[in-house]
Amino acid sequence: MKVLVIGGVAAGTKAAAKLKREDRGLDVALITKDQDISYAGCGLPYYVGGMIESRDELIVNTPEKYAALTGVRVLTGREAVELDSGKKLVTAKNLITGETEAYSYDRLVIATGASSAVPPIEGVGLKGVFKMRTPDDAIRIRDYVEAERVKKAVVIGGGFIGLEVAENLLAQGVDVTVMDFASQIMPNVLDPEMADYAQRHLRKQGVRVLTGTKAEKLVGDARVTAVKTASATLPAELVVLSAGIRPNTAFLASSGIEMEKGAIVVDSQLKTNLPGVYAAGDCALVTNRITGRRQWSPMGSSANLEGRTLAQVLAGKEKTYPGVLGTGVVKLPGLNCGRTGLTEAQAKEAGYDVVTVLAVTDDKAHYYPDAAFFATKLIADRKTHKLLGMQVFGPGAVDKMVDIAVMAINMGAVLEDFENADFAYAPPFSTAIHPFVQAVYILLNKINGDLVSMTPAEYAAGAADGYRVIDVAPAPSIRGATFVDLASVNGEIPGIGRDEKLLLVCVRGKRGYFLQNRMKYYGYKNTVVLEGATSFNDVKVKNAQAAVPPAEVTRVKGLGFLFDKRTQDRFNGRVITRNGKITAEESRAIAQAAELYGSGEIAMTSRLTVEIQGVPFDNIEPLREFLAQNGLETGGTGSKVRPVVSCKGTTCQYGLIDTFALSEEIHERFYHGYHDVKLPHKFKIAVGGCPNNCVKPDLNDLGIIGQRIPQVDLEKCRGCKVCQVENTCPIKVAKVRDGKVVIDDSICNHCGRCVGKCPFKAVEAHQDGYRVYIGGRWGKKVAQGKYLDKVFTTKEEVLNVVEKAILLFREQGNTGERFADTVARLGFENVQEQLLSNQLLERKQENLSAQKHMKGGATC
CATH class of the missing domain: 3.50.50.60 (FAD/NAD(P)-binding domain)
Incomplete structure (x- = not known):
């Protein structure tokens, strides 16, 4: 045959x-x-x-x-x-x-x-636009990222491949935006509330996610420079088309x-x-x-x-293919996602009487190092208890959870088949009762009526309207909620009526269930537990008048929102700009955001970010979503690398270097690239175009100053009585001695004003470069930075020194101390020696992956 x-x-x-x-x-x-x-x-x-x-x-x-x-x-x-x-x-x-x-x-x-489906968008033929389907596609993308030093990319398509591409571009230090025309990422793969959780996580990791957004045009002449949508123009040096296959x-x-x-x-x-x-x-x-x-x-x-x-x-064997479950697993930055079987929507469409549960459990013994969680959604038929599908998130081995569900569905298992299942247990691998079995137990409790709960999807749809929120966390954590200490409940709870509609919310759901069990015994009739609690849901109490809990103040500070201490719930949100530069379109978006979500006032910070004033706590997430849709982000706070500032550089008559281009590259490489790297304190960088020091580079943790080093040709010097070089020098370093002009390099600030001033071309040649200052500080304590002995002649040398300084601060700095303190403690000569060698870069991965448990010292 x-x-x-x-x-x-x-x-x-x-x-x-x-x-x-x-x-x-x-x-x-x-x-x-x-x-x-x-x-x-x-x-x-x-x-x-x-x-x-x-x-x-x-x-x-x-x-x-x-x-x-x-x-x-x-x-x-x-x-x-x-x-x-x-x-x-x-x-x-x-x-x-x-x-x-x-x-x-x-x-x-x-x-x-x-093959990849290429959307009918103007500009798909531009250089820098790629598909992702074959090895050659992947090779071309990586080569392009490296050769063009790509810093901003847009991935069109929020499916498995698109999200994996986004994660890997992020790992290469690229600022990534994922957009999808659908109302959620991974449509028909995850249920909406699960997709929403993934989107929120991606945003925390620095990946901008735009759903319900269509790319209308790819902008650029020979190569792509931006993606235009109905609401914004997103800068992009690379576009990956991953909007499905055919x-x-x-x-x-x-x-x-x-x-x-x-x-x-x-x-x-x-x-x-x-x-x-x-x-x-x-x-x-x-x-x-x-x-x-x-x-x-x-x-x-x-x-x-x-x-x-x-x-x-x-070959003649009696074999049949039974069909697919649509099983899949995807690695996201800091989070894995798996699924199999039917989604809740698909199960309902197929005619099942659907019941679901969202269970957040430990993924291994909670005391074991690196223990994390699983957020598992089980989908079953209420009548038969047959398992129909599952979706799961977690930083760890979500595949083992998915594989259990696959075998259960293949074998037609019902939920009761998992009771007392003797799965493998040891602290490094699992919990004594397997996380999958725990999720099944919770679902059985729900079906049997032992647990009365509300799903995240129901909560997002407004099912909690009219309920009083009861905070069951170990300490108060929900602004405006009524806190109840679980351990102290041994009867009627003062101030809470037995007939009130009560939504019990803890961190994961377990304490809410425990409280519900007690409250039922004491006669409370209308308690509902929120599945997934605050670890999965964005819980807000409507019209809350109470102060924002300290833990939430700390959390949103990490997002760029600083608490206005004159109020109970108002914050100033920092919108990151490119060294103070924004487009007219972005400016309009910021102004609109200030009117919609803040007080309508905007202020500039000393770090050239834009602050939207008076943002109510409940408006923080809507504001961030609005800004993201317009290609903008908030941040610039915490013990991390801060947004870079610089003078106007080449637009100034004294400018020696393109400060804006350099500062933007530092911003992308170290503000965005080191977004998740916690440091002992904030780390500020400034770039000055000349030694006039307008932006005080020497008063920042690290400062870069443009240099023009004059080179004297003594053979051409005629020892003029009136020396034009000497007259031009603004700091009077150039002197005529013994009939020749002399410039003391140990005193010269390398401003370059003398270059070209000699009519006999004695000071015509020069060397352009960069001087790097370390250990400066401005604020409660002032420290003047000292410059490294070497004048660097290439931008790459400077960028390497910046990275080495950040790595040194993380590795050798003490929590709470500024970089100036670290330099003083270690000694300038010691620090200089390390910054001029490559050992810090050789230890980079070990340094960044180390579990330092830094709390940081930045208060703003």
Whole structure:
């Protein structure tokens, strides 16, 4: 039997290889458009981020190696262009010779996969705009990021691949915006409240997320410079198109094969409506394992499974493909996300009587180092207790939670099947009662009526309106809520009526359940526990008049909002600018934000950020969302690298360097790039264009000053009685001695004013550079920074010194002390020696990953 396989990535190579193992005597040939076969498509984002170092690591098999291992004939560079199922003939174009070739078959496997869908946007052909589907795409993106020193990128598409690309660009120090036309990220993958949690997390990690936003145009002449939306123009030196994929089935248009939206319809044996023709992988439309309905699930995992099953079918075995669950897992910055089965919406659409729970549990023994959490949503049928789906977040091994759910759904398990399940336990791996079992217990309590709760989705939809919020945390944490000490409840609670509608909110949900249990015993009839509590939900008490709790003041300070101590709940929100420079469009957005969410007043800070005044606590998140939609962000507070300030540089008659370009590069590389790096105290950087020191670089933790070092040609000096060089020198360092002009380099501030002033060109040559000051400080205590002995001649040298200074401060600074204190304690010569060597950079990863438990010392 002659079997022809079209497509050489996952399903095609798996089917062909397995088929030859089933029957070595079969004639199996594989044709593919690409020169590569069997590449790791799911690993492409991690090549961009540098986690995978070389292209070779992405290639599972070369055509030659694969052919030798399997016995399959492999023909690359062949693009199928037509199928004649009556003649059992596939026509293909040889992409090397340009000739047309014909391939006959007894059985045909179509595994052509899918390609990136390019949205119809003006400017997609600009340089710097990429797709993400093949190894070459990933290589081009990483090369472009490195060669062009990309600092700002926009990823169009908020699915798995788009979010993975965003994470890996962030790891490369790129400021990333993700936009999606849908109302949420990962639509049809996560339920809305789960997607909202992920979006909030991404924003905290420095990834701007814009949903319900359409890219209208990519702006630029030869290369992309921005993405224009209906509400803003977002600067972008790189754009990655990840707005979905489409099956590669255009060549089948006249073949008579049955398709839906371009995907090939197959039965349980992956057979199409055409005789002898089968399909598998991203081009095939299979079924959902739970509902039996048709479902397109383009995943590398299911493609491999389909290919293997199809090979067994072709070999004559009684095998069927049961369908997909849409299982997936994605790594986000600092958070992993997994899912399988039906979403809540899909389960309801399928006719189930749906019940869900959101359970936040420990992911391992709470006392074990690096213990974190799982936020698990279980979806089940209320009548049968059958598990239908699950979604989970956590910094750790969410895949183990997903895999348990997959096996349960595959085997038709009901919730009771998990009771007393003897899963593996040891403190480094799990909790004594497995986190999945804990979530099941909570859902069973809800079904049985032992727990009366409100889901995050219900809370977000306003179901808590009319409820009095009871704060059950160990200490008061919800502004305007009534705090109840759980341990002290042994009867009626003073001031709380037994018939009141009460929403019990703690940190994760457990203490709320414990309080509800007690309150039921003491006659309280209308208590409801908020699932996920404050760790998952953004809990607000409407019209709260109480003061904002200290913990919340600290939290929002980290977002750039400083408490106005004259009020109970007003804050001044710092909007980050590029060294004080904003566009007219951004200025209008800030003014509108001030009117909508603040007092309508705007102030400038000494660090050239813009403060929106008088923002009520409850308006902080809406304000941040509004600013994000307009490409703006808040921040610039806390024990971190602060926004950079500089003078006007080359627009000043004394300017020696492009201060704005340098300060913006420092801002992107160290303010954004070191966004999550906590330091002993704030770290301020200033850039001055000349030694006039208008922005006081020597009074910052680190200052950079442009230099122009005059070089005297004594042979041309005529020792004039009236020396123009001497007259020009503003600090009177240039002197004529013994008939020659002399400039004392140890005193000269290198302002360059003397260059070109000698009519005989004795001071014509010069060396441009940068002087770096360290250990300056302005405020309660003043310290004059000292400059390093070396005058740096390249920008890269300066940027390396900046990074080494930050790393030294993190590694050797004590919590609460300013960099000036660190320099004084260690000694200037010691610090200078470290900054002029490369040992700090060699220890960079160890330094940044160290668990220092710094509290920081910045109060504003």
